[in-house]
Amino acid sequence: MDNTSQITLLRQFPLFENITVEELSFLAKVTEYKIKSKYNFLYLPGEASDRILFLVKGTVKIGTHSNDGKEIIKSILHPLAMFGELGIVGEEERQDFAKAMNEEVHYYSLKVSDFQKIMQANSHVANKILLLMGSRLRKAESRLESLIFKDARTRIIDFIRDSAITRGRKVGFEMLVKHSLTQQDIANITGTSRQTVTSVLNELKKSNLIFFNRRTILIRDLAKLA
16 A cells, blocks of 8 residues: 555544644554454454554454453444554553454554654644543443443343444434344343343344344334333
8 A cells, every 4th residue: 555545544543633744654654554354363362562453444353251261342343443552551462352353354553662652742642542541441341330230131232222322324213233243242242141132132123122134233213222
């Protein structure tokens, strides 16, 4: 990819809205454009946390495994997301994995040391990183509270509602959510079982609150989904 194309793509990331042309040119020179086939890992636990990644195309799941080998999904990332950034705050080795989902993934890879140069030169970027870290911490705390205080059905419904609010598209009075998740993925995100997810989805479908297939969930009335 040529330098001009790199700059054009990098400009689309909210993190880089307020950086100078010179800083963009520097980023374009030091970033690597990479492609991973579907279901392949972008990084694994134990690898060095010396690079930050920026998702251009595809869907990535961030997760870990429990002692008994069960997958736990921490987040699902879509284009223009930044991830693998904990090296900025001192992480030396990855504690989780990043894996491409059901399609090819395109992303930028940038050394933490190069990104830190941008942060030192541009306070807007540094402030946005602080806000991003704070937002992710609040989400992690909210998820922990949900696991402690809410039952499985409520967590699954909350996940559907949150997906609709953040990534849904209005179709008349209904809300359409396109996704790359299996029912096992939803279980791994909500801390439930695949059987529970299947049961709750079928119950909501029978009540005419949602319609779903492998790649979409159609919510009939978001206000009634509770």
